[in-house]
Structure formats: structure tokens, C-alpha cells
Amino acid sequence: xKILMIGDVVGRPGRQIIRxxxxxxxAELQADFVVANGENAxxxxxxxxxxxxxxxxxxxxxxxxxxxxxxxxxxxxxxxxYDRIVRPLNYPPxxxxxxxxxxxxxxxxxxxxxMSGQSFMDNLDSPFTAADQVVPKLLEASDLLxxxxxxxxxxxxxxxxxxxxxQAAAVVGTHTHVQTADARILPKGTAYITDLGxxxxxxxxxxxxxxxxxxxxxxxxxxxxxxxxxxxxxxNGVLIDIDETTLKPRSIERVYKVFDEExxxxx
Ligand SMILES: [Fe+2]
Ligand SMILES: [Fe+2]
Numbered sequence: 001x002k003i004l005m006i007g008d009v010v011g012r013p014g015r016q017i018i019r020x021x022x023x024x025x026x027a028e029l030q031a032d033f034v035v036a037n038g039e040n041a042x043x044x045x046x047x048x049x050x051x052x053x054x055x056x057x058x059x060x061x062x063x064x065x066x067x068x069x070x071x072x073x074x075x076x077x078x079x080x081x082y083d084r085i086v087r088p089l090n091y092p093p094x095x096x097x098x099x100x101x102x103x104x105x106x107x108x109x110x111x112x113x114x115m116s117g118q119s120f121m122d123n124l125d126s127p128f129t130a131a132d133q134v135v136p137k138l139l140e141a142s143d144l145l146x147x148x149x150x151x152x153x154x155x156x157x158x159x160x161x162x163x164x165x166x167q168a169a170a171v172v173g174t175h176t177h178v179q180t181a182d183a184r185i186l187p188k189g190t191a192y193i194t195d196l197g198x199x200x201x202x203x204x205x206x207x208x209x210x211x212x213x214x215x216x217x218x219x220x221x222x223x224x225x226x227x228x229x230x231x232x233x234x235x236n237g238v239l240i241d242i243d244e245t246t247l248k249p250r251s252i253e254r255v256y257k258v259f260d261e262e263x264x265x266x267x
Pocket of ligand 2: 067068
């Protein structure tokens with residue numbers, strides 16, 4: 001069984017890639033179950049209910065989130081109605097939404113857990129303590145566990161990979177929007193990558209028009225972010241092959257697809 005985990009879907013380009021190409025990408029990769037990070041899907045910030053529905057019917061099976069989860073004001077009101085959305089677990093108690101969920105999929109129970117890092121991130125509770133509290137019961141309730149660790153620093157993400165090695169089937173990083181080249185199976189069997197990358201515009205700075213970020217960095221004045229809409233666009237993620245007998249990952253491979261205007265007119 002193959003699991004496709006997709007990096008941060010950014011703005012309209014990201015949504016269009018998922019809506020137009022996810023079925024063919026899934027078929028080509030023979031992917032069964034799809035997890036995508038949706039924290040930047042609506043204008044680069046957060047996830048509206050309309051966009052959540054579009055992505056879930058693409059079909060993405062589960063949307064994970066990150067530090068931008070609350071950027072669309074409506075999210076706190078609708079998130080509890082969607083068991084296919086998980087937001088970082090380590091927000092304070094009482095925060096709307098859920099940090100993990102177990103999905104029944106073709107006879108398998110797939111747990112998905114989302115957590116946020118602490119280094120250069122919002123000041124949330126320790127993800128390691130949060131993992132201690134839920135991972136044992138999640139492992140009992142599921143046949144395999146997929147973790148999206150949304151964090152800035154490579155060190156914190158690699159450390160989390162080792163922390164959950166041998167327990168989670170996969171620990172993948174998100175948030176930096178740049179795919180790392182370190183996809184591998186860790187010593188105790190967990191499939192790992194430091195960052196999945198991003199699904200959205202290839203040019204621009206992490207999804208935003210380059211000239212706007214250059215203006216901000218050069219003038220130190222506030223600017224209004226605008227998503228780069230021009231093609232080429234990119235889809236980034238990993239494909240994890242799970243042995244259905246042992247329920248352990250056999251392999252993890254990077255997915256890095258570029259969609260160009262010439263190949264795909266009309267998008
Ligand atoms: Fe992001
Ligand atoms: Fe983020």
C-alpha cells in the first residue's frame with residue numbers, strides 16, 4: 001500500500017494543481033492514501049471551509065495544518081465538523097479541532113498526527129511531551145501512524161524523527177516550503193524526511209511574489225504578500241510504500257513534479 005504525503009498547498013496555484021492533477025499523479029504513483037498540508041491553501045494563509053471541501057473532494061484523504069491554521073477567521077467555527085482535518089496537537093487545551101484522528105481505510109486503521117515545533121515558531125507546548133501523551137494510545141488504536149511535524153529547524157525535525165523512530169510508520173516535516181534531500185528509512189524503521197516542500201508556484205519566495213519579498217527585505221517596510229500565480233508550478237511530497245504484512249515502510253521516495261504552461265495549457 002502506498003501513501004502520498006504532500007507538502008504545503010499554497011494559494012490558488014496549489015489548489016489548482018491538486019484539483020487538476022491529483023487523480024493522475026495518484027494513478028501514476030499508484031498511491032492509495034493521500035495526506036496534504038493545507039495551512040496555506042487559502043490566499044497563502046489558512047484554509048477556508050470552501051477550499052477545505054475542494055481539497056478533500058480532490059480527493060485528499062486528510063488535511064494537516066500548521067502555524068497558519070487560524071489565519072482564516074471561519075476555521076475555528078467549522079473545523080470541528082471535519083474529522084478529515086487535523087491541526088497541531090500542542091495548542092492549549094480547549095483549542096477547536098483535533099490533533100490526531102484514526103481513519104478506516106481499506107481494512108487498515110491509519111492514524112494521522114499533526115504537531116508543531118517550538119524553535120522559531122509560536123510558543124506552543126513541547127511536541128515531545130504532547131507525543132508522549134498520545135502516541136501510545138494512537139499506536140494501539142491504529143495499524144500505522146503518520147506524523148506531520150510542522151517545524152522550522154532541521155534539527156528539531158530530525159530529533160522528532162528519532163524520537164518516534166520505530167513507532168510511527170512515517171514522520172515527515174512541513175513548514176519550510178523547500179523540499180529536503182534526506183528522505184530515508186531511519187534505523188528502527190520509520191520513513192522520514194525533514195521537509196516535504198510545497199505545492200504551488202515554483203518561482204517566487206516560498207509561494208509569494210519574489211519582488212514583494214525583495215522589497216520587504218531591502219526597505220524593512222511592511223508589505224502586502226501576494227501569491228505568485230505564474231506557471232511553472234510544483235507538487236512536492238513523498239511516496240511511502242508500506243508492506244501490508246508487517247505494516248512497516250519498505251521505502252520512501254521524494255515526489256517533485258513541475259507543471260509547465262507548455263505541457264498543461266489552460267491552467
Ligand atoms: Fe506552510
Ligand atoms: Fe507553516
